[in-house]
Amino acid sequence: MLFVKNLSYGPVDNPLLHSNLSFELKPGEVLHIKGSNGAGKSLLAKTILGISPLHSGSIENSFTNTRYLSQMQNRATHLPYSLFDVLCLGEKYSSWQKIGLLEEKHLSFSWNKASGGERQRTLLTRFFLQKGELLILDEPFNHLDNLSREKVCTLLKNILEKSPTSAILLISHNDNPSSWLQNIPVHTLNLDLVGAKI
């Protein structure tokens, strides 16, 4: 379970974005965090993960392992990574085909020349091949066409159906996951409506 109690957070050396934020996420559930640009959605995920410091409050994460898909910065790299490199660096994932977001031909593509959609599909494939009960996804649908989008929705739904100990924290500013996650409890936290913005 993920317990967030009286959390106050904000960028380092800047005023707090939110204070006294409390919510919980149980296994089998989805928490949809939404809000306009600059509402603090990505920073909230980073605070939960311990990447960004919290000002006050407490975060308890009892899920075994957390998978995190950070928001992709659609830019080039100095090293000439292929999509295969991105998929298999660190760990060798041989079952990438099962995910269904990439085809064999994509693997030899250069990251620097690939489209935003191809890049995002590669990162998502990598994400789905990792292990972890708590899934935190930051704007996973960016750059995706409708077909890929549907596939990602199905993959997320399958994870929750097949693994009841899993939970999803989805950051997205305009999607409504309730529409594609039938029978799965979806809670929404709208950071624009949380009146704690200072």
Added chain:
Amino acid sequence: MITLFSLYWPSILAAALSAAALSMAGAFLATRQAGVQTLAVSQAAGLGVSLGMLIVLLYFENTHVEHTVLPLLLGLFTSALGFISTEWIARRSHSPTIVYLCAFALFWGLSQLFTGFFPIVEKHATALYFGDIVTLTRGESYFFMLLASFSLLYFLLSWRKQAERAFFSAILEERVTIYHPVDLFFYLIALLLICFSVQLLGLLFTISALFLPTAIYSFSPAIGVKTHILRITKASALAASIGFSLSLIESRFLTTPLITIVLAIIPLTHLFVEKKIFKCN
């Protein structure tokens, strides 16, 4: 000629190994968008080395200054300080590159002020910029061979992990991952290499070996991190050996500037041939 080579082979080997290790460090630093920061850190290392030289010259009589470890230790200390301070400020800035450039200018200014104030270290300060590979002692050469071999082996064995960390640092803006063990060890080795290279081989050699091969090969149509890494490693080692050897044959060629030129010529020639073949196919 054979006598010259038998005399200088440890220095040639040390230069080749350090160029190869530096080129790998440079490729990952460039991917982590730390190229300009390296410039500032190298300049900070030079400042520490000059300070160490001064202390040795003032307080340790009859000590062969090139053999002392004090300049190296102080260089390591100031470069670490330079790295930590620039990193700390850059994280709070919207334009880290400008922070690094300003730090470089400040460290440069401080070095100039220091050598001007203490003319006793001026001769060494010149060697610091343009390098003095030919004057490496046997002991220094063996030491550098050992350090470069260890660094090279570490980079070659962990290249997948290094490339992964560098990738996520660049694409996912996870710059805060400096405390991850892989990142910490990478920066530690890179700092050691840079500091010792600045002290023993000079700033020009260090910066050239770090970035020239990887910058030129980044224009190659070949895709894949492994290919790139193998190319830069081989080209750097070859360039350092050829440049050094040519400077022994023709004494009017200064060793470090010649190595710098060869470090550019070899990858450029390779790319030219590759692009011709690429077009033919």
